[in-house]
Amino acid sequence: GQQLNQSPQSMFIQEGEDVSMNCTSSSIFNTWLWYKQEPGEGPVLLIALYKAGELTSNGRLTAQFGITRKDSFLNISASIPSDVGIYFCAGQILMEYGNKLVFGAGTILRVKS
Amino acid sequence: KAGVTQTPRYLIKTRGQQVTLSCSPISGHRSVSWYQQTPGQGLQFLFEYFSETQRNKGNFPGRFSGRQFSNSRSEMNVSTLELGDSALYLCASSFGQAEAFFGQGTRLTVV
Numbered sequence: 001g002q003q004l005n006q007s008p009q010s011m012f013i014q015e016g017e018d019v020s021m022n023c024t025s026s027s028i029f030n031t032w033l034w035y036k037q038e039p040g041e042g043p044v045l046l047i048a049l050y051k052a053g054e055l056t057s058n059g060r061l062t063a064q065f066g067i068t069r070k071d072s073f074l075n076i077s078a079s080i081p082s083d084v085g086i087y088f089c090a091g092q093i094l095m096e097y098g099n100k101l102v103f104g105a106g107t108i109l110r111v112k113s
Numbered sequence: 114k115a116g117v118t119q120t121p122r123y124l125i126k127t128r129g130q131q132v133t134l135s136c137s138p139i140s141g142h143r144s145v146s147w148y149q150q151t152p153g154q155g156l157q158f159l160f161e162y163f164s165e166t167q168r169n170k171g172n173f174p175g176r177f178s179g180r181q182f183s184n185s186r187s188e189m190n191v192s193t194l195e196l197g198d199s200a201l202y203l204c205a206s207s208f209g210q211a212e213a214f215f216g217q218g219t220r221l222t223v224v
Contacts (some may be wrong), residue, residue, distance in 0.1 A: 033212055042117075042203050042215035043156075088156065092210075098144065098168035099210055103156035 003027075006089055006104030013079055015113040021087060022073040023104045029091030032065050032072040033101065038085045046087075047074070079111050115140065117206050117216035125222045131192040134219045138185050138206030145187040146213060147179060150201040159202075162187050194223045 006023045013019060023032070031050050035043035047058050049065035049072060056063055062075045076083055089104040118137040126132050138145050147159040158171040162181035179189040185206075191198055199222050205213035 030210075031212070035215070040217075040220075042119075042218045045212055045214060048212040090156075092212075094210060095169050098161045098163055099207075100146065100158045100161060100169055100171070101148075101156075101205075101213060102158070103148075105155050 004089055004091055004102055004104035006107055008107060009105070010108035010110070012110045012112065015079060015081060015111050017079055019076040019079055019083070019109060020073060021089075021107040022071065023089035023091075024071040025091060025102075026070065027091070027093075027102075028069040029102075030069075030094045030099075031092035032063070033090040033092065034061075034063050034072070034074045035088045035090060036085045037088065037106075043088055076109075079109075081111050081113050084109055084111050117204055117214055119202075119204050119216035119219050121219060122217065123220045123222075125224060126194050127224055128194055128196060130194050131190060132194060132221060133188050133190045134202055134204075134221070136187045136189075136204030136206075136216060138187070138204075139208075139214060142206035142208050142214075143185050144207045144209070145181055145185060146205045146207075147187070147189050148203040148205065148215075149173070150203055150218070151199075156203070159189065191221075196223050199223045 034046045037043045047063040053067045054065045060077045086106040090101040146161040161169040176192045181187045201218045203218045205215045207213040
């Protein structure tokens with residue numbers, strides 16, 4: 001079945017540092033999505049990527065959709081304490097009718113101020 | 114615009130019981146999907162509903178079922194609960210094939 005390999009598993013960084021995380025897969029996805037989840041909450045959509053090679057920014061966040069449609073990365077610049085959380089990549093699979101998301105295992109981000 | 118609303122937020126049930134969780138999607142969104150999140154398995158797709166029809170189903174036993182109403186609100190039901198069903202159950206809604214927006218989830222604990 002489809003699997004997403006997300007790395008790193010966790011990061012403990014100094015406030016102000018840049019962060020980079022990525023997801024790879026052997027499968028091709030129609031859309032890549034990046035979510036952030038905080039304790040006790042549902043995932044919140046950060047960035048959606050639709051086209052191979054697409055580079056999209058959302059404030060301090062930048063994400064790119066791999067040219068082969070099998071990978072994506074997320075960068076966070078100048079991290080701040082509120083960036084703490086679990087970041088998930090998700091690949092969208094279009095079915096004959098509808099779609100579903102396949103998720104990576106998540107990257108736990110901790111920021112020390 | 115209100116987000117995806119899930120009720121209840123927390124639930125404690127005993128093994129063997131059954132449970133029903135509710136999800137109200139974002140207004141105008143007709144697609145509702147359900148996911149199970151556990152520390153061991155991560156986020157796993159349960160099923161997707163659109164226009165009151167189940168379009169897709171994940172690899173979960175028949176004890177997991179759902180339905181969608183004409184107003185797009187959805188419920189999922191788990192019968193004969195097992196300890197391993199303890200999880201955060203997440204509902205997501207989307208407009209067509211666009212990105213999915215999640216609710217806060219229902220934390221189910223089976224004792």
